[in-house]
Amino acid sequence: MNQAKPGNLRPPALRIEDLQVGYSNGSDAVTALEIERLSVPAGALLAVTGPSGSGKSTFLYAIGALLKPQRGRVLWDERDVLDQSETARDRWRRHTVGFAFQDFHLLPELSPLQNVLLPASFERFSTARAIRERAHALLDRLKVPQARKSTASLSRGEQQRVAIARALLFDPPVILADEPTASLDAKAGGVVIDILMQLSAQDGRTVIAVSHDQALLQRFTSTIALDHGRMSVQASRVTA
Amino acid sequence: MNPFLVVRATIVRHRGTYLLFTLLVAVATAIGVAITTQEAALRIGSARAADKFDLMVAAPGSETDVVLAAIYLRPGTVPLLDPEMVGKVLAEPRAKISAPLGFGDNIRGSPIVGTVPAFADYLSGGLSEGRVFAAEDEAVAGAAAPLALGESFHAEHGREEEHEEGAAHAEHAETLTVVGRMQPTGTPWDNSVIVPIEFVWHVHGLPTGHAEGDEHVGPPFDPARVPGVPAIVVKPQTINAAYGLRNLYRTPLSMAFFPAEALVRLYEVLGDIRELMGWLALATQGLVVIAMLAGVMAILTLHRRQFAVLRALGAPRLYIFLCVWTQIAVIAVAGALGGLLIGGGLAVLVSHVITRATGIVLPARIGPDEWLLVGGMIAFGLIVATVPAFVSYRRSVIESLAAQ
Numbered sequence: 001m002n003q004a005k006p007g008n009l010r011p012p013a014l015r016i017e018d019l020q021v022g023y024s025n026g027s028d029a030v031t032a033l034e035i036e037r038l039s040v041p042a043g044a045l046l047a048v049t050g051p052s053g054s055g056k057s058t059f060l061y062a063i064g065a066l067l068k069p070q071r072g073r074v075l076w077d078e079r080d081v082l083d084q085s086e087t088a089r090d091r092w093r094r095h096t097v098g099f100a101f102q103d104f105h106l107l108p109e110l111s112p113l114q115n116v117l118l119p120a121s122f123e124r125f126s127t128a129r130a131i132r133e134r135a136h137a138l139l140d141r142l143k144v145p146q147a148r149k150s151t152a153s154l155s156r157g158e159q160q161r162v163a164i165a166r167a168l169l170f171d172p173p174v175i176l177a178d179e180p181t182a183s184l185d186a187k188a189g190g191v192v193i194d195i196l197m198q199l200s201a202q203d204g205r206t207v208i209a210v211s212h213d214q215a216l217l218q219r220f221t222s223t224i225a226l227d228h229g230r231m232s233v234q235a236s237r238v239t240a
Numbered sequence: 241m242n243p244f245l246v247v248r249a250t251i252v253r254h255r256g257t258y259l260l261f262t263l264l265v266a267v268a269t270a271i272g273v274a275i276t277t278q279e280a281a282l283r284i285g286s287a288r289a290a291d292k293f294d295l296m297v298a299a300p301g302s303e304t305d306v307v308l309a310a311i312y313l314r315p316g317t318v319p320l321l322d323p324e325m326v327g328k329v330l331a332e333p334r335a336k337i338s339a340p341l342g343f344g345d346n347i348r349g350s351p352i353v354g355t356v357p358a359f360a361d362y363l364s365g366g367l368s369e370g371r372v373f374a375a376e377d378e379a380v381a382g383a384a385a386p387l388a389l390g391e392s393f394h395a396e397h398g399r400e401e402e403h404e405e406g407a408a409h410a411e412h413a414e415t416l417t418v419v420g421r422m423q424p425t426g427t428p429w430d431n432s433v434i435v436p437i438e439f440v441w442h443v444h445g446l447p448t449g450h451a452e453g454d455e456h457v458g459p460p461f462d463p464a465r466v467p468g469v470p471a472i473v474v475k476p477q478t479i480n481a482a483y484g485l486r487n488l489y490r491t492p493l494s495m496a497f498f499p500a501e502a503l504v505r506l507y508e509v510l511g512d513i514r515e516l517m518g519w520l521a522l523a524t525q526g527l528v529v530i531a532m533l534a535g536v537m538a539i540l541t542l543h544r545r546q547f548a549v550l551r552a553l554g555a556p557r558l559y560i561f562l563c564v565w566t567q568i569a570v571i572a573v574a575g576a577l578g579g580l581l582i583g584g585g586l587a588v589l590v591s592h593v594i595t596r597a598t599g600i601v602l603p604a605r606i607g608p609d610e611w612l613l614v615g616g617m618i619a620f621g622l623i624v625a626t627v628p629a630f631v632s633y634r635r636s637v638i639e640s641l642a643a644q
Contacts, residue, residue, distance in 0.1 A: 057641070057642075058638075061552075061637075061638055061641070064552065066551070066552055066637050066638060066641075067637070067638050086556075086557070087556060090551075090554055090555070090556045090557075091554070093552070093553075093554045094553070094554025094555075095554070097554075099549070099552045099553055101549060101552075105545070105546060105549040107245070107246065107249035107546075108249075108253075109248070109249040109252040109253055110245060110248075110249050114245055117245070118245055118246070118550075118553070119553050119554055119555075121241065121242040121243065121244075121245050121246075121559075122241060122550075122553070122554055122555045122556065122559050123241070124241060166553070167553070170554075
């Protein structure tokens with residue numbers, strides 16, 4: 001099922017089996033997400049859509065190994081990431097998944113370069129020089145002005161590009177984006193969509209984005225819709 | 241792992257609040273440091289001032305009053321020792337020096353003290369210039385006394401502190417000339433002017449301790465011609481002699497004591513006060529640290545989403561723990577070290593003020609006690625910092641990401 005893409009990366013395929021995520025609301029147990037089966041091929045460009053509270057973000061957090069489900073498995077290249085220790089999941093996430101968020105969550109007091117380098121500070125041993133060079137290269141590629149001392153002085157579009165550069169620091173084969181264009185105007189949003197497309201088309205990464213943005217949904221090759229935590233497949237290359 | 245990027249960003253963002261927290265810790269630490277430093281300085285300074293006063297013989301009464309009047313030259317009323325006892329003590333064969341002290345006059349605010357030449361020399365450890373007085377109209381100036389060598393002056397009656405502001409100062413008719421200057425002693429005696437005891441007795445219309453026409457100063461004195469004095473300093477020949485003399489002059493007419501013992505009793509009171517103030521300072525420090533933690537907790541709640549994002553980016557829980565712990569550690573360390581500097585500076589300032597007022601040099605120095613206090617403050621801060629760090633460590637990533 002793997003579909004080879006250009007670039008040096010070998011993105012993993014995603015398979016979900018019998019996944020159920022819930023939480024307790026007082027005495028009631030609420031199911032936030034329930035997916036019987038889902039396969040996403042390596043290198044897919046998948047959009048996840050649905051109304052507010054439909055479980056889109058929960059889906060993203062589950063496949064990013066940020067939460068423990070009640071049951072089920074999330075397999076990346078047939079390896080259950082939820083079955084690992086927390087330390088192993090942290091390391092896996094750091095090197096395999098790059099997260100980008102609607103509100104960027106940058107540290108405005110730091111420079112763009114320092115923000116991009118932030119994940120390197122999680123490492124026990126850092127290879128400072130190589131990582132720095134990579135951070136510079138990423139900012140160049142995403143056309144972020146590097147001379148700024150503070151990220152706060154960047155436009156929102158530039159800030160989202162810094163956040164994407166941060167997600168790419170360890171060259172992860174998977175990008176998970178939570179409403180990446182929701183707080184941007186159409187032009188800046190278009191640039192971000194172009195970047196996500198490039199990450200898939202040029203680098204061969206798997207890109208999964210939660211979004212309501214029609215511009216994004218139209219350009220992504222696969223889409224799934226969620227409603228009340230349940231999934232309906234809307235486009236090709238996704239096997240339910 | 242290097243949490244300093246996040247720590248720096250958070251501190252810069254909340255710099256006003258964090259500066260306030262640091263100042264609070266610094267002030268709390270400074271209070272403790274200033275108390276312990278000042279108390280130690282007071283002990284050392286007062287003990288040094290009493291070093292050369294081995295044994296005091298005075299009229300029965302308060303030892304503290306005698307110490308304050310004779311050693312620290314504080315104005316006060318001390319009863320006069322019976323003349324018969326004065327005669328005996330001044331003729332004491334087991335004493336290297338028996339120095340009667342007579343107070344009551346001043347020159348330009350410096351107290352004039354009457355005594356014997358040997359004591360002036362002994363107190364100073366040899367003069368810095370000139371010689372010891374050898375006649376009734378000669379004087380030796382303390383190192384800081386406002387008189388020049390060779391200067392002649394008239395003693396003013398009474399102590400400067402006893403004069404009403406603006407009131408005219410009555411001068412004695414007799415002229416004194418400065419013939420020597422003492423070396424600095426770091427005691428109130430630096431500001432004094434030492435004259436023959438015979439001069440003090442003479443200008444107050446008392447017998448001078450010698451036969452009519454005998455103009456020599458100092459011992460031997462005629463026991464039948466000595467008046468009462470506030471105190472006599474005795475430097476015994478041996479330690480055995482010191483204890484023997486103390487026992488000998490504990491009579492219904494006199495008391496004899498080692499000033500060191502009186503000071504020890506004073507220090508005990510001082511020690512109790514210090515302990516009480518130390519506990520109060522410690523309680524203040526504890527409260528400040530807890531208040532600071534409460535403030536930091538509130539700030540961290542605002543940052544919980546940021547920490548959750550860091551976790552999503554692959555930060556281990558330990559990294560979050562270190563981010564929070566380091567922020568508080570920075571405040572605790574910076575505040576405690578700042579407090580050490582402020583407290584030390586405050587103690588030096590207070591010492592300076594006391595030295596100017598009393599002449600007692602108080603060596604305010606940061607010692608092991610102060611380092612222990614600062615170390616304790618830092619250790620307490622670092623330990624208590626684990627609480628919010630652990631709360632952040634345990635916080636659910638998903639709940640924090642969903643938080644607004």
